[in-house]
Amino acid sequence: MRTIFALAGVVIKELYRRKDFYVLFILTIVICVIMASVNIFNDNQIVRYLKELCLLLIWISSLVIAITTTARQIPAEREQRTLLPLLAKPLTRTQLILGKFLGCWLACGLVLICFYVFFGALAASREHAWPLLSYFQAAILHWMALGVVIAMTLLGSLVFAAPSSNSTICFVLVATILCVGRYLDAVALTLGEPLRSVIYAFYYAIPHVEIPFEMRNLIVHDWPLIGWKFIGLDILYLLAYMAIFLVAACLVFRRKPVN
Amino acid sequence: MNPARTLWLLLVVLFVFSFDLAAKLQPQFQSIESTRRQSGNFFSLLLGDSSKIFANSFFIKADEYYHSGYYPTIFDNNSAFQTPHIAEDTGAVASHNGGEEETSFMGPPRDWIDAFGRNFIPNRHTHLDEGGPTDDLSESSQVREILPWLKLSAELDPENIQTYLVTTFWLRTRLNKVSEAEQVLREGLRNNPGNPQLFFELGRIYDENYHDTARARNIWEAALRSWAREEPDVPQSDRLKMTLENFDDRFMFEQLQTSLALLEERAGNTAAAIARWQQAILAAPSTADMQQHIDDLKQKLAAQPSPVPSK
Numbered sequence: 001m002r003t004i005f006a007l008a009g010v011v012i013k014e015l016y017r018r019k020d021f022y023v024l025f026i027l028t029i030v031i032c033v034i035m036a037s038v039n040i041f042n043d044n045q046i047v048r049y050l051k052e053l054c055l056l057l058i059w060i061s062s063l064v065i066a067i068t069t070t071a072r073q074i075p076a077e078r079e080q081r082t083l084l085p086l087l088a089k090p091l092t093r094t095q096l097i098l099g100k101f102l103g104c105w106l107a108c109g110l111v112l113i114c115f116y117v118f119f120g121a122l123a124a125s126r127e128h129a130w131p132l133l134s135y136f137q138a139a140i141l142h143w144m145a146l147g148v149v150i151a152m153t154l155l156g157s158l159v160f161a162a163p164s165s166n167s168t169i170c171f172v173l174v175a176t177i178l179c180v181g182r183y184l185d186a187v188a189l190t191l192g193e194p195l196r197s198v199i200y201a202f203y204y205a206i207p208h209v210e211i212p213f214e215m216r217n218l219i220v221h222d223w224p225l226i227g228w229k230f231i232g233l234d235i236l237y238l239l240a241y242m243a244i245f246l247v248a249a250c251l252v253f254r255r256k257p258v259n
Numbered sequence: 260m261n262p263a264r265t266l267w268l269l270l271v272v273l274f275v276f277s278f279d280l281a282a283k284l285q286p287q288f289q290s291i292e293s294t295r296r297q298s299g300n301f302f303s304l305l306l307g308d309s310s311k312i313f314a315n316s317f318f319i320k321a322d323e324y325y326h327s328g329y330y331p332t333i334f335d336n337n338s339a340f341q342t343p344h345i346a347e348d349t350g351a352v353a354s355h356n357g358g359e360e361e362t363s364f365m366g367p368p369r370d371w372i373d374a375f376g377r378n379f380i381p382n383r384h385t386h387l388d389e390g391g392p393t394d395d396l397s398e399s400s401q402v403r404e405i406l407p408w409l410k411l412s413a414e415l416d417p418e419n420i421q422t423y424l425v426t427t428f429w430l431r432t433r434l435n436k437v438s439e440a441e442q443v444l445r446e447g448l449r450n451n452p453g454n455p456q457l458f459f460e461l462g463r464i465y466d467e468n469y470h471d472t473a474r475a476r477n478i479w480e481a482a483l484r485s486w487a488r489e490e491p492d493v494p495q496s497d498r499l500k501m502t503l504e505n506f507d508d509r510f511m512f513e514q515l516q517t518s519l520a521l522l523e524e525r526a527g528n529t530a531a532a533i534a535r536w537q538q539a540i541l542a543a544p545s546t547a548d549m550q551q552h553i554d555d556l557k558q559k560l561a562a563q564p565s566p567v568p569s570k
Contacts, residue, residue, distance in 0.1 A: 183334040217328035
């Protein structure tokens with residue numbers, strides 16, 4: 001376990017040395033501040049459009065950071081020829097995968113803390129309220145969804161040849177799930193066989209990361225808290241998908257030549 | 260033929276052709292330029308006619324905010340949301356909403372993922388002016404949250420009258436921002452000169468909020484003149500025929516005449532009020548109550564002592 005955490009620490013250090021997060025964070029702040037400065041009928045209590053925009057930017061930024069950071073982990077080790085020395089140490093391939101995953105996931109967690117603190121401050125500046133539990137629910141499910149995306153990208157980095165192709169495929173897949181994942185069953189009902197079964201199979205197979213994504217509406221429009229039972233179930237659901245992708249990644253990596 | 264002369268002749272022909280083409284095209288370019296200058300809208304220049312599509316989607320977005328995010332997508336049954344409720348609730352537009360799906364457009368859950376996912380999205384029909392998800396009526400001013408989208412929609416499609424009317428309604432009646440409502444209407448009139456609906460709303464502001472009956476009367480009378488100018492070749496009787504096609508025409512005419520009639524009544528001009536009511540009755544779908552009111556006014560007028568003629 002210590003080895004996994006040591007490897008994760010290296011990944012986190014790599015993230016704060018790179019400029020991706022700073023650029024995206026500052027860009028989010030600048031866009032939100034500009035939008036907040038717009039005068040809307042001399043009413044300075046209007047906030048929901050800002051909350052929606054800010055949450056959307058947080059989701060986009062966090063996905064960009066998660067996918068781009070994860071996609072280059074193993075290919076970079078291979079390109080720099082550090083993979084073989086790394087595995088020569090008392091480190092198994094499974095530990096390497098888990099360490100890389102944990103590092104990326106924890107790094108995304110740190111990123112989310114910064115983003116959600118900014119979001120809370122922005123909302124509080126207009127609403128004068130701190131619905132901390134709602135924000136916590138949104139952030140924790142967001143982090144879990146990113147965990148699934150990171151695990152999926154890690155698997156992709158072992159399957160696809162280049163980080164760029166892996167990133168593109170992951171972005172397209174995640175964007176599709178976020179936009180239409182919830183409605184695939186409704187679409188399937190309108191189709192004939194065999195397309196109907198194919199779409200249904202896809203619907204049940206994909207990780208429904210759009211559930212935390214659509215939760216934004218509850219935060220934006222100040223809906224009451226979601227039952228903790230449902231939050232717990234969704235976390236278990238997303239953890240299961242993380243496990244599936246990680247096991248698949250470990251299996252693929254075991255057969256992969258190091259050089 | 261001398262080749263040099265042929266070249267010269269060709270040059271002259273080309274010059275004449277160019278001059279002719281330039282003379283033909285110049286007026287057309289001028290008219291295009293003047294249209295562009297008239298529009299003067301950044302979004303129209305940038306997006307062209309597609310700005311209207313964006314404007315419509317932002318108007319729908321405002322309606323979605325009005326329902327605190329509880330809104331059908333293209334995959335849901337949206338028969339109860341054909342007319343945005345923010346517009347329907349103003350009373351300024353005819354409703355095309357049907358069905359009983361307003362509170363349950365999603366229908367029963369299709370499968371366990373759908374059922375589970377519904378715990379994470381807005382799942383109850385509420386209106387912001389009625390407190391929204393909290394059902395707290397003291398929070399009805401939350402309806403202000405629809406305004407950014409309406410403002411954006413109006414900027415994208417400055418010729419859409421409905422956007423100005425809806426924005427004005429919420430600003431004036433629920434948020435008590437009369438001056439801002441007036442500014443919206445004046446902006447609308449700048450973009451749509453002489454529009455009777457905008458004039459009517461402006462008149463209401465002067466009558467109901469500023470209590471300036473003289474200006475309200477002037478504005479409503481101007482609105483009636485604009486209404487008549489809209490279709491100068493069509494006789495008034497044709498425009499007031501009880502058909503679905505001319506519903507908006509009739510509705511506007513009736514509203515204007517009724518408002519003027521009430522204004523005259525309040526001012527004590529009973530004869531003028533009767534004349535206005537008699538005009539309003541021409542466009543009204545049900546006339547019984549209005550006729551009764553006219554009869555009452557006539558009796559009142561008859562009971563009044565006639566003014567002593569001056570010698």
